[in-house]
Amino acid sequence: xxxxxxxxxxxxxxxxxxxxxxxxxxANNLANEVFVVHDGELALDYLYRRGDYRLRTEGNPALxxxxxxxxxVDGIEVLRIIKSDSALKSIPVVMLTSSxxxxxLLETYSHGVNGxxxxxVDFQEFFDSxxxxxxxxxxxxxxxxxxxGRE
Amino acid sequence: xxxxSRKAMDxxxxxxxxxxxxxxxxxxDSAGEKTRLGDTQxxxxxxxxDSAGEKTRLxxxxxxxxxxxxDSAEEKTRLGDTQxxxxxxxxDSAGEKTRLxxxxxxxxxxxxDSAEEKxxxxxxxxxxxxxxxDFDIEKKKxxxxxVELRNANAVAQTANRELEAFSYSVSHDLRAPLRHxxxxxxxxxxxxxxxxxxxxxxxxxxxxxxxTMGLLIDDLLSFSRMGRVEMMQKKVNLNEIVSxxxxxxxxxxxxxxxxxxxxxxPIISCDRNLLRVVFVNLISNAVKYTRNQPSPVIEIGSGKxxxxxxxxxxxxxxxxxxxxxTNKLFGVFQRLHTDxxxxxxxxxxxxxxxxxxxxxxxxxxxxxxxxxxxxxxxLPAS
Numbered sequence: 001x002x003x004x005x006x007x008x009x010x011x012x013x014x015x016x017x018x019x020x021x022x023x024x025x026x027a028n029n030l031a032n033e034v035f036v037v038h039d040g041e042l043a044l045d046y047l048y049r050r051g052d053y054r055l056r057t058e059g060n061p062a063l064x065x066x067x068x069x070x071x072x073v074d075g076i077e078v079l080r081i082i083k084s085d086s087a088l089k090s091i092p093v094v095m096l097t098s099s100x101x102x103x104x105l106l107e108t109y110s111h112g113v114n115g116x117x118x119x120x121v122d123f124q125e126f127f128d129s130x131x132x133x134x135x136x137x138x139x140x141x142x143x144x145x146x147x148x149g150r151e
Numbered sequence: 152x153x154x155x156s157r158k159a160m161d162x163x164x165x166x167x168x169x170x171x172x173x174x175x176x177x178x179x180d181s182a183g184e185k186t187r188l189g190d191t192q193x194x195x196x197x198x199x200x201d202s203a204g205e206k207t208r209l210x211x212x213x214x215x216x217x218x219x220x221x222d223s224a225e226e227k228t229r230l231g232d233t234q235x236x237x238x239x240x241x242x243d244s245a246g247e248k249t250r251l252x253x254x255x256x257x258x259x260x261x262x263x264d265s266a267e268e269k270x271x272x273x274x275x276x277x278x279x280x281x282x283x284x285d286f287d288i289e290k291k292k293x294x295x296x297x298v299e300l301r302n303a304n305a306v307a308q309t310a311n312r313e314l315e316a317f318s319y320s321v322s323h324d325l326r327a328p329l330r331h332x333x334x335x336x337x338x339x340x341x342x343x344x345x346x347x348x349x350x351x352x353x354x355x356x357x358x359x360x361x362x363t364m365g366l367l368i369d370d371l372l373s374f375s376r377m378g379r380v381e382m383m384q385k386k387v388n389l390n391e392i393v394s395x396x397x398x399x400x401x402x403x404x405x406x407x408x409x410x411x412x413x414x415x416x417p418i419i420s421c422d423r424n425l426l427r428v429v430f431v432n433l434i435s436n437a438v439k440y441t442r443n444q445p446s447p448v449i450e451i452g453s454g455k456x457x458x459x460x461x462x463x464x465x466x467x468x469x470x471x472x473x474x475x476x477t478n479k480l481f482g483v484f485q486r487l488h489t490d491x492x493x494x495x496x497x498x499x500x501x502x503x504x505x506x507x508x509x510x511x512x513x514x515x516x517x518x519x520x521x522x523x524x525x526x527x528x529x530l531p532a533s
Contacts, residue, residue: 014327020334069323098326101319102376121329121365123337123358 005148006035007062007138011043011078012096013070020123021065021096024130033138035061040073044081047088059148060091063137068097068104076107083112090144092137096130318375325368332361367498373428374502382422382509389416389463392427393451396434404438407447414452417461419530425506432499433465433526439493440524441469460512460529468523472516480516503528 008030012018018036025031037043043066045051049058064082068075075095082088094115095108105116117133120126336358340351393413434449441447450466472480472487479485481504486497504514507528518524 016331016334017327020331020338023334023338098324098330099319099322101322103319119326119330121326121333122362123330123334126330126334127337 005057005059006033007143007148008034008134009043009046009061009064010034010036010096011038011040011064011070011075012036012067013038014067017067017119020126021130024127025134027127028131028134030131030134030138033134039070040075040078043078044073047082047091057148060088060144060146062092062141062143062147063133064091064093065096065133066093068095068099068108076104076111079108079111079113090146092141092143094133094137096133314375318372321368322372326365329361329365329368333358333365336361370428370432370502371498373425374498374505377425377502377505377509382425384420384422386418387421387423387426388418389426389430389453392423392430393434396427396430400434400438407442409438409441410446410448412448412450412452414450416451416453416463419461421510421530422506425509429503429506429528430465432503436499436524436526437465437467437469439469439495440471441467442493444469455532456529459532461532462527462529464525464527466523466525471520471522471524472518473520474518477516477518481514500526 010018010021012021022031022034025034037046046053046056049056066075066078075097079093082091082093092114094117095113096117096119097104098119100118108116117129120129336354340354343350393416397411437449441449448468453461453463456462470493476487479487481500486495507514510530512528512530514528516524516526
């Protein structure tokens with residue numbers, strides 16, 4: 001494995017969910033592709049290369065996995081900012097959330113989300129979901145120009 | 152002077168000259184007299200002239216008066232005519248009065264009649280007013296009921312909003328720890344090289360409990376969502392749904408030797424996910440309440456009733472229920488068993504009823520304590 005720059009930004013405040021998600025990525029050799037931030041504000045700092053992330057390598061992630069319910073800036077607000085910024089709006093964003101509430105679905109799709117995945121309670125299902133998400137967006141899908149490239 | 156001249160004549164012999172002079176004097180005097188007389192006469196004549204003018208004026212006046220009298224005679228004649236005319240009119244009006252009196256009597260008669268009519272109308276009016284009063288009372292009652300309904304509706308809307316907020320929170324927050332339990336149990340099972348079979352079983356139990364709770368949460372959420380979510384009506388093969396569900400119970404029931412008698416079920420137009428929830432509830436109930444039955448039998452079948460509805464039933468030979476509580480069965484959070492006997496949330500049959508009602512169907516049940524239960528639902532034939 002090379003020291004590749006992470007191509008997936010995982011925005012998730014719950015450490016258990018982070019660990020379980022990372023376990024699924026690890027099992028599929030995708031762990032190196034994932035960079036984790038723990039709230040919406042940090043996600044925006046990362047994307048705009050400011051604050052702690054002002055020195056990070058240039059380029060947009062090939063995928064953002066975004067939780068909805070988070071402290072400070074929630075996932076829907078992060079999504080809204082990303083999709084209304086011409087420099088960021090081409091980044092594929094997939095909501096990865098506990099909620100299958102219709103209002104969340106409607107709101108995120110109205111902001112232009114690229115996918116919406118409900119975290120299943122059953123771990124095996126969850127595992128499969130994360131695996132397929134990672135494989136599709138980070139490996140199979142051609143990321144938009146300006147994304148961090150694959151080594 | 153006159154006295155002097157008479158004295159001169161009486162006194163004896165006077166010369167003629169003196170006499171003449173006296174006479175001349177007298178003549179002078181009488182001439183003066185004559186002049187005075189002429190003056191008087193003139194004055195008299197003037198007076199006479201004046202009185203003649205006066206007479207003429209009087210005559211003119213008299214003529215004028217006569218003319219006036221003439222006029223007034225004419226006037227009198229005319230007045231007589233007018234009077235006659237008035238008298239005629241008065242005569243006429245007397246006739247008229249007679250006629251008017253007759254008319255008045257007729258009118259009075261009519262008024263008498265109309266008074267009676269009015270009395271009858273008053274009675275009718277009172278009756279109508281009474282009815283209106285009754286209506287008013289009735290209307291007030293209806294208004295009162297409306298007010299109560301509006302209040303109840305406001306309460307219900309508040310409750311509904313709270314329920315939505317509640318289910319949103321459940322959806323977001325309650326699932327996460329369950330997912331963590333199943334996730335970490337799974338990870339632990341992979342790492343647990345030293346765990347014996349029993350230990351592994353415990354982990355399975357934990358995992359299954361978490362999954363069951365996940366399902367319950369989903370059921371609760373789907374129940375609360377029943378009123379809001381749009382239905383997707385499609386042709387659905389009920390046998391596919393049922394066999395799927397029965398298979399999902401295999402693990403749980405493989406030591407129990409349940410005899411499943413599943414008939415050929417129809418293909419109907421319904422919301423697949425919702426009908427799945429119906430069968431999950433009915434079948435899981437059958438599995439649960441036959442737990443203490445040594446040879447459990449669960450039957451699932453269907454038929455058409457007289458009104459051509461499709462009736463589906465799920466029948467078991469389990470614990471059954473006291474028929475006098477039948478109406479409680481389908482209530483929200485209503486349970487006829489304690490948690491120690493049979494666990495449960497009391498939401499399952501309420502969900503069934505809600506879903507079937509949304510499909511314009513009915514739900515009912517038959518049962519007897521210790522002799523099993525049969526749950527029915529009907530759906531309009533499509």
